[in-house]
Amino acid sequence: MVGSKALVKRNKGALSWFLQRITALYLFVFLIAHFVIMHFTGSGEVTYQAVAPRLSSPLWKAGDLLFLIFALYHGLNGLWQVLEDYTKSRGLRLFFYSLILTMGIILLVVGTVTIFSVKV
């Protein structure tokens, strides 16, 4: 298979290490803000009526889309790092890598559909 070795080895590079930290900084601000907005402000109840007005704004959509992408990258890249630490076999690594990539694509699509389901 083309580049299967490269695929499995890719994470050894410094780029994913760097991006893990850059996304961490974005997530620090937005994840805490997200939780505070959802649970500590307003009635504390999560309803469509509470969420939709925010999400109808294009700026909010953009921020959430970036939030989605960064959280998925950070979480799945982190998961890959963990799996790499505990697996030695190339076949198993390739299996996990493919699984993570597939999951990432599915989650990105589902999340994007959610964000754009609330009309402007």
Place this chain on the structure above:
Amino acid sequence: MLKPKWFYPSYKKDVGEWAWILHRLGGLALIFYLFLHIFVTNRLAAGPEAFNATMKALSTPVFKFLEWGLWGVILFHAFNGIRLVLVDFAGASKYQKLLFWIAFVLFLALWIPAAWKFFL
């Protein structure tokens, strides 16, 4: 000393193995949660009634307790994560122990009092 596999990537062993283990377990818990979260929030696309019904079903005391636990996992991973970024990007490795305790105090200070919001 016996070294379990947990301690494997040892470049920050001296920072405190516990911080590293908790950061790793927390990260794994968060990506697992994000997986569920993306599918659950997709109920938004099914309209107000469907979304509100799902949210209502997920607001029992058990889920409230889990949400509070989630907030704790987020806070620990977030503050310890900032500590790791400071160590890596700002050359703060000299202060990593102190930074850990600062992160730990912030985590407890924001987590414990938040309980009242979830249990009233």
